[in-house]
Amino acid sequence: MGMRLMAIALAGAALAGCTWVSVTPGGAAVQVVGPAEVSGCTRKGKVTVSVKDKIGVLARSENKVAGELETLARNEAARMDGNRVVAESEIADGQRVYGIFACSEG
Numbered sequence: 001m002g003m004r005l006m007a008i009a010l011a012g013a014a015l016a017g018c019t020w021v022s023v024t025p026g027g028a029a030v031q032v033v034g035p036a037e038v039s040g041c042t043r044k045g046k047v048t049v050s051v052k053d054k055i056g057v058l059a060r061s062e063n064k065v066a067g068e069l070e071t072l073a074r075n076e077a078a079r080m081d082g083n084r085v086v087a088e089s090e091i092a093d094g095q096r097v098y099g100i101f102a103c104s105e106g
Helices: 002-016 062-079
Strands: 042-050 084-087 095-102
Touching (some): 042 062
């Protein structure tokens, strides 16, 4: 029974580090920037994105969660004709708010 429990724990730990979110072709062109970098841009709106921050009782890596949230925000920005996103909240329960902006490339 001890080996089975260990195998389950190891499988859970491996899953906790997995990334399931992929950047779209449009999202690949979107930059994640700070607020100062969108001062002359047009605000397109905002988006709240979320991912699982736990698998069962195991917490996922904070870096993985943050990366997936950024990827989702970039993908949404591309859908909204934006090319920059700015985090507008802290990450809470696997969720974060991003502002979507369209900025001239010059």
